[in-house]
Amino acid sequence: MPYQLLDAADGRVLGTVTDDQFQEIADALEEESLDDRDYYLNVDTIDMLEEQGVDGDLVALLRRGLGDRDEMDILWQEI
Numbered sequence: 001m002p003y004q005l006l007d008a009a010d011g012r013v014l015g016t017v018t019d020d021q022f023q024e025i026a027d028a029l030e031e032e033s034l035d036d037r038d039y040y041l042n043v044d045t046i047d048m049l050e051e052q053g054v055d056g057d058l059v060a061l062l063r064r065g066l067g068d069r070d071e072m073d074i075l076w077q078e079i
Helices: 019-028 041-052 055-068
Strands: 002-008 014-019 036-041 071-078
Touching: 002 055, 014 019, 014 036, 014 055, 014 071, 036 041, 036 055, 041 055, 041 071, 055 071
Parallel strands: none
Antiparallel strands: 002 014, 002 071, 036 071
C-alpha cells in the first residue's frame, strides 16, 4: 500500500512513497505514540537518512519538501 507524505504546515502533498520507502522512514525516525502520524525533519535528519543508505528518491523528495526551511513536520497517510 503506498503512502502519501504531506507538509504539516500547509497540507501540501510532498509525494507518494512505496511501502519499503515508508518503512525506511518509520525505522529511522521517532514516533511519539502508536497513533502518531507525523515526523519531524530538518537538514541534519535528512543527511542522516542519506548516510544510512535510505532510498535516494525518498531522500530527494524530502529535500524538495524541506526547500529552504530549517525544519518541518511531515504527515503521512495510507492511500
